[in-house]
Amino acid sequence: MAGGEGTGTGHEESREAPRPQLLEALEIIGTGAYVVDEQGRVAAVNTRAEELLGRRAADMAGQDAHDLLHRGPHGxxxxxxxxxxxxxxxxxxxxQGxxxxxxxxDGSVLPVSWLIAPCAVDGHDTHTLVVFHSREQAQPAGTHPVLSAEPMSELERLALLAETTTQVTSTLNVDxxxxxxxxxxxxRLADWAVIDLITEHEEVWRTSVVHVDGDSLVHREDLEGPMPPVPEESPMPLSRALRGVASALAGPETYQRAPDSGIAVEQRRLFDATGIRSAAIVPLRGTREVLGALTLGRADKPGEFSTFDLPLIEDIARRASLALDNARLYQRQRAVAETMQNHLLPQMPRVPGLQMAVRYLPAPDASQVGGDWYDAFSLSDGATALAVGDVVGHDLEAAAGMAQLRNxxxxxxxxxxxxxxxIVERLDEAIMPITDVSMATLVFARVIRTEEGAWRLSWTNAGHPPPLLVTRDGLAHYLTDGHSLLLGTGLNASRPDATVLLPPGCTLLLYTDGLIEAPGRTLDEGMDRLRQHAASLAHRPLPSFADQLLRRVRPPGLDDVALLALRTPRRADV
Structure with a gap:
């Protein structure tokens, strides 16, 4: 690599197919580029690098890039x-070099200028991006890559595009x-940046108006906000960009004529308020629709934008649009998932003397509507039923199965x-013939007040993590009795019950395994961590207990989390 150890013996074991997202990001760069792993072995190569080096990506994969590529001027x-x-x-x-x-x-050498930078792959900063440009390539006639008082070199342009790709595609948050x-x-390119976005309701919102003030970037919130609708026939630069028609240059004089739309009025206000004398306006185009427009403006920065500057700005906008499109899709899926899950999960009943708090956190992958659930409801004999379960799977089928099981x-x-x-035995008998659930885990419990004023808990556990009982003095232990097979195995075995009197002022915690499972951590470690933090929070009011416990304990895993906490009165006669 651009820096491998050059062992020459370990490349076979790293011939793993590169991620499609990584290859897509490399292709966008537009010049030779490849990524190496922490040992300096080639992990992914773009098409332009194959052409420049005369090598197939498959032949380079897994090889030490330093040994393979780096040469002196005579080979x-x-x-x-x-x-x-x-x-x-x-x-x-x-x-850079x-x-x-x-x-x-073929044995010949290719003179190159290059740039390397650490980059994240699958969320881990253990890889390095190498971008290189052939010094043999002639500059196209008439190119003028000057975006400021000093010319921007080809390497600087490539470095900016590579940085844009790695920066904007490594987050799924729109803001x-x-x-x-x-x-x-x-x-680097301007002292003003303006971003106009088209919302899901086809409305235009001036999302960002930012300018350079010394070493700081300052938002002009007075210039941000809703914009008039996009005119269908307007030839003005921003209107055309918001329709996805074309990029254009603009200046104050562009909007001094009689305005043809409300957007033209807002543009005149923008130029008057900012002092921008030269602007480049380019569309932000997603894969399915126009997302908005990017405007770069110069007020104090030397130099005027020209038509030679537009290809670079368009390239930046293209990369940003891909990231923005993905971020919007992710947030839309997440909103749908959370809304659906919240409608499926019930409200808690009011039980005199008992406090209850419930929390649900969806999985990090927005499209994965979970099968985790909680429930609490009053029974005909005066007891209160509690349940927490997990249907196998993370998709809409799991969510539908969860609703069937709960009902x-x-x-x-x-x-x-x-x-x-x-009750759970009967439920298990009905799962296979009646529901779409393949397997599920469940803790089902009954809480009832005794004649002496205490609260008695009886439960059975079908393959689920055990409930945690925390006294008000901070003593915490798991209720491991009453354990049996998970639901859906087809084995009609009898299930045990377990019973315990709940101490005054104690907290009972029912939860799903997303709270204790995480990559690289054993289940025992996760349970010990949960017990430790639950004990330390025993004195907190119940809503604060639930919030703080999730904040402290929830691991960066891949699962959703459902949690139900119950607290008894501080005195048994309440």
Whole structure:
């Protein structure tokens, strides 16, 4: 690599297919680019790099890039101690070089300028991006890549595009995508950046108006907000960009004529308020629709925008649009998932003497509507039923199965005044013939007040993590009795019941495994962590207990979390 160790023996084991998203990001860069892993072995190569080096990506994959590519000016093997790229790679810092040499497959050498920078792959900052440009390529006639008082070199342009790709595509948050975009273009290209977005309701919103003030980027909130609708026939630059028609240059004089629309009026106000004398306006086009427009403006920054500047700004906008499109889709899916889950999960009953708090956190993947659920409801004999369960799967089928299971459990528990174990046995018998659920785990419990004023809990556990009981003095232990097989196995075995008197002022916690399971952590470690933090929060009011517990304990796993907390009165005679 641009810095591998050059062992020459370990490349076979790293011939793993590169991620499609990684390849797509490399193709967008538009010049030679490849990514290496922490050992300096080639992990992904774009098409332009294959063309420049005369090598197939499959032949490069897994090989030490330093040994494979780095050469002296006459094709001689470059010693590791003289390789600036290798030294920068091991230091884990960005670096660039104006003239070095890569080996082509035919034995010739390719003079290159290059840039390397650490990059994240699958959320881990253990890879390095290498972008290189052939010094043999002639500049197209008439190109003029000057965007400021000083010319921007081809390497600087490539570095900016590569940085744009890695920065804006590594988040799925719309606001963060826009913030990173603005930080990339200011003050390098302009001293003003304006972003207009088209909302899902086809309305235009001036989302960002930011300018450079010394070393800071300052929002002009007085210039942000709703905009008039996009005119269908207007030839004005912003109107055309918001229709996705074309990019254009503009200045104050562009909007001094009689306005043809409300957007033209707002543009005149923008130029008057900011002092922008030269602007480039380009569309933000998604894969399915126009997302908005990006305007870069110069008020104090030297130089005027010209038509030669538009291809670079359009390239930046294209990369930002892809990231913005993905972020919008992610947030839309997440909103749908959370709305659906919230409608499926019930409201808690009011039980005199008992406090209850419930929480649900969806899985990080917005499209994965979970099968985790909680429930609490009053029974015909005066007891209160509690349930927390997890239907196998993370999709709409799991959510639908969860709703079926919960409704059947309610029906059985209400109609049959029987122990919790018998209710769950009946539920298990009905799962396969009646529902779409393949397997599920469940804790089902009954809480009832005794004649002496205490609260008695009886429960059965079908393959679920055990409930946690925390006294008001901070003693915490798991209720491991009453355990049996999960639901849906087809084995009609009898299930045990367990019973305990709940101490005054105690907190009972029912939860799903997303709270205790995480990559790289054992289940025992997760349970110990939960017990420790639950004990430390025993004195908190119940809503605060639930919130703080989730904030402290929830691991960065891939699962959703359902939680039900119950607290008894501080005195048994209440």
């Amino acid at each position: 001689e093997q470059l010693p590791a101690t003289r390789c600036a790229m290798r030294l920068a790679f091991h230091a884990g810092r960005p670096a 104006e003239l070095d040499y890569f080996a082509r497959a 963060e995508t826009l913030r990173r975009l603005v930080a990339l273009v200011l003050p 059947m459990l309610r029906a059985y528990a209400w109609s049959q005044q029987q122990p919790a174990s018998r």
